[in-house]
Amino acid sequence: MSFIRKLLLVLTALAALFTFAPPIRAEEKINVYFFYDRVCVHCQAEKLVLEEMETRFSNIEVHYLEITQVPENNALFEQVKEAFEYNGLTPYTVIGGVALSGYNEQVKKDIEKLIARYSRTDYVDVVAKIIAGEPLLESDFDTLGFSAGDTVVIPILGEVTIDSLSLGLAAVVIGIVDGFNPCAMWVLIFLITMLLHEQNRKRMWILGVTFLLASAVVYFLFMVAWLNIALSVVAIGWIRILIGLVAFGFGSMNIVKFVKESRAKDVGCEVTTPTRRQKIMEKIRDIVTKKSLLPAMIGIIVLAASVNLIELACSAGLPLLFTQILAYNQLAYGTYLFYILLYILFFLIDDLIVFTIAMVTLRLTGVTNRYQKWSHLVGGAIMVAIGFLLVFFPNILSFQF
């Protein structure tokens, strides 16, 4: 299998991570509200498709609502966008409790899917309620969730079957991949080496656990800060595209790194920035040799915070993108924090394993660098996949297919 095909398979599998199962609501007839602009090319393309659908599906009625010539339609369009809290551009299609913006093959499939869904289940016609001036309930809105066996159209690959997976799985997978990018691992290894010289097992455990906990807290605070920023800019289209492009760029760089590492003759620890390393090692020696526990613990916390913040630059891409995905999903704030904690748990899993084995056996075991190149490939592929989805299919990341 060629490298490109392997890569496409990895990207497909990653796209499959971002799926969800939705709730549904009630009504009989299927109204399709199509807001369009008479000069927009995509609107014309979708109009033709909807006209064809009207002949194919006898139970639908398409309402063609031109917004530049008819002020009432434009006013309704504004009300609808506000109701859905989805500030998309034309063509803008609403069926039941789902709004779709833009047009491509995926949108066509989504419309067909909604028609099929509402042909067999009840639903609420949100636009009809807006026109009637009825108050809207949160439960009136629907999501275009995938169910097992549904497909998504991905350029090059075509139709890809998607099984139902969740944000939780995304947190676990991306967290593990991020954790295997061992930027700060050397600090832990050195710290454990120094701790193993300690006679006091209890002190070893306390200082080691403090380091890991402080690392987790720093990562957590960083991710929460980014989540708050992401939540405040989530509706701005150009920022989404910019982040998508940056993710695509960083992901590609990681894949190039993988190719270079695959060609490299020798795999091992790369000796870089000796001065900074020496300084950090001096700090660790100083902390570990402190007689009192409390100053040593404070020293460890400061060390963990500074090291993780500095090293964050080397793996910032994945946590940033994960919080970006979270921001695209409307969850309770506590649920956001839960997913971030889940991410961090799996991010630290390799560190926890190395530390626990060392503390129990009093022997230090390393994590081989042989797999580092694969973390660059998978991490890069995830970034490329998320970047691609952010630019072309943001609704997949928002789990509102």
Added chain:
Amino acid sequence: MRAVRIGAMWCPSCLIMRNVYDKLFKERGIAIEDVDIDLSPAAANGYQPGIILPVLILFDGEKEVLRIVGEKNKKEILKRLEGLLS
């Protein structure tokens, strides 16, 4: 024959290779001299270790006869040692 192993305390690859080298060389009665790149930078640099650790150098008298860089599996190391230790 003598072996010099250049590594660092913080390097996971050095930890992984330590056991492999210890066992292989002990069986053949060859002592390994450890040089830490941070604790003895001058001594380590004298061997021009490059940027990838660990580095194992085998000397026959004063002559370097073999250099193994980075993580290698046991089979690969044995293949490279073939003929040198017989």
